[in-house]
Amino acid sequence: MLLEPGAPVVIEEIVIDPPGPGEVLIRLAASGVCHTDLHVKNMKGMGMSFPILLGHEGAGYVEAVGEGVTTLVPGDPVVIAYRAPCGDCPACLRGDPRRCWMALRAKQRIHRKNGGDLLTQVLRCGTFSTHTVVHHKAAIKMPKEMPLDKACLLACGVVTGVGATLNTAPVWAGARVAVIGCGGVGLSVIQGARIAHAKQIIAVDLSPTKLEWAKKFGATDVVNAAEVDAVAKVRELSGEGVDFAYEAVGLPKCIDQAVRMLAYAGTATHIGLPESNASVTLDLGDMDTGFYWNKAKLCVCHCGDALPSNDFPLLAQLYLQGKLDLDGMVTKTIGLEDVEEAFEMMETGDVIRSVILF
Numbered sequence: 001m002l003l004e005p006g007a008p009v010v011i012e013e014i015v016i017d018p019p020g021p022g023e024v025l026i027r028l029a030a031s032g033v034c035h036t037d038l039h040v041k042n043m044k045g046m047g048m049s050f051p052i053l054l055g056h057e058g059a060g061y062v063e064a065v066g067e068g069v070t071t072l073v074p075g076d077p078v079v080i081a082y083r084a085p086c087g088d089c090p091a092c093l094r095g096d097p098r099r100c101w102m103a104l105r106a107k108q109r110i111h112r113k114n115g116g117d118l119l120t121q122v123l124r125c126g127t128f129s130t131h132t133v134v135h136h137k138a139a140i141k142m143p144k145e146m147p148l149d150k151a152c153l154l155a156c157g158v159v160t161g162v163g164a165t166l167n168t169a170p171v172w173a174g175a176r177v178a179v180i181g182c183g184g185v186g187l188s189v190i191q192g193a194r195i196a197h198a199k200q201i202i203a204v205d206l207s208p209t210k211l212e213w214a215k216k217f218g219a220t221d222v223v224n225a226a227e228v229d230a231v232a233k234v235r236e237l238s239g240e241g242v243d244f245a246y247e248a249v250g251l252p253k254c255i256d257q258a259v260r261m262l263a264y265a266g267t268a269t270h271i272g273l274p275e276s277n278a279s280v281t282l283d284l285g286d287m288d289t290g291f292y293w294n295k296a297k298l299c300v301c302h303c304g305d306a307l308p309s310n311d312f313p314l315l316a317q318l319y320l321q322g323k324l325d326l327d328g329m330v331t332k333t334i335g336l337e338d339v340e341e342a343f344e345m346m347e348t349g350d351v352i353r354s355v356i357l358f
């Protein structure tokens with residue numbers, strides 16, 4: 001947990017109230033360590049109240065269910081979703097839950113044993129913990145044969161990247177695709193494009209290591225943007241630009257590049273988390289690559305625009321069929337006491353995912 005802004009994470013004992021109506025208590029088996037947890041730490045809590053329980057890529061077993069929960073029983077293996085559509089907002093009411101901006105949450109039920117303060121669970125999850133309480137609709141049942149130390153990855157990075165190619169800007173068979181940024185999310189975009197039968201997948205990054213990873217996960221071409229003009233190179237490799245460009249970095253420059261590397265009527269998708277004061281200027285009028293004359297489209301993807309109850313079981317199936325590589329995405333398995341070290345490795349960029357095993 002994070003006790004105050006700027007402090008390193010600490011491990012403490014917690015006390016958990018029983019799950020309330022519609023809630024479930026989960027015993028965690030594994031949790032991925034995602035960049036967003038690091039962001040929360042580096043950005044002094046991102047507006048959340050302290051103390052904060054980090055972690056939002058968790059998988060485990062239902063240990064107890066609250067009143068009225070009929071869809072889950074103790075022992076069920078689940079992945080925790082931080083998006084569980086509310087059923088009540090204008091998007092849900094018109095039958096479009098992928099555009100829901102709310103998420104069902106449990107009441108705060110986790111306390112510090114020392115003093116009793118309630119913990120704020122990151123993204124309503126809080127998975128850097130042996131146990132957590134979430135809304136039952138945020139606990140997505142997994143097939144029995146799905147290993148939970150891999151299933152946890154589905155919850156954030158993988159569903160975000162694959163979902164961008166299946167939900168936000170669906171790749172068609174035979175499409176030309178570019179992916180800017182080849183961390184955990186970018187590699188998942190590459191996998192999604194491969195699963196959707198793209199004919200060309202061009203990976204762009206500054207790191208030779210990440211470009212090697214990209215090839216392993218399905219990139220057909222790689223471009224090192226530290227060495228060449230990425231837009232010119234992608235346009236050259238694809239003939240006239242790509243049908244889909246996904247940026248998984250969050251830097252304005254990368255969004256601009258994604259738009260300018262498109263073929264006529266192509267679609268760029270912005271996935272990476274931007275800084276709070278970020279802005280981008282798009283060229284509108286260039287006859288070849290300008291936003292207007294090139295008839296470009298720009299989308300934003302939040303968490304793969306996922307519908308977890310539908311998408312998590314689908315992704316688990318793709319893994320079990322050997323079509324989605326999760327094994328290769330786990331660089332390191334660690335203990336709860338290694339979270340600070342995992343954050344440091346993330347800053348240096350030599351890790352796709354560290355996974356905490358409980």
Ligand SMILES: [Zn+2]
Pocket residue numbers: 085086087088089090091092093097100101102
């Ligand atoms: Zn809703």
Ligand SMILES: [Zn+2]
Pocket residue numbers: 034035036037056057156157
């Ligand atoms: Zn995440």
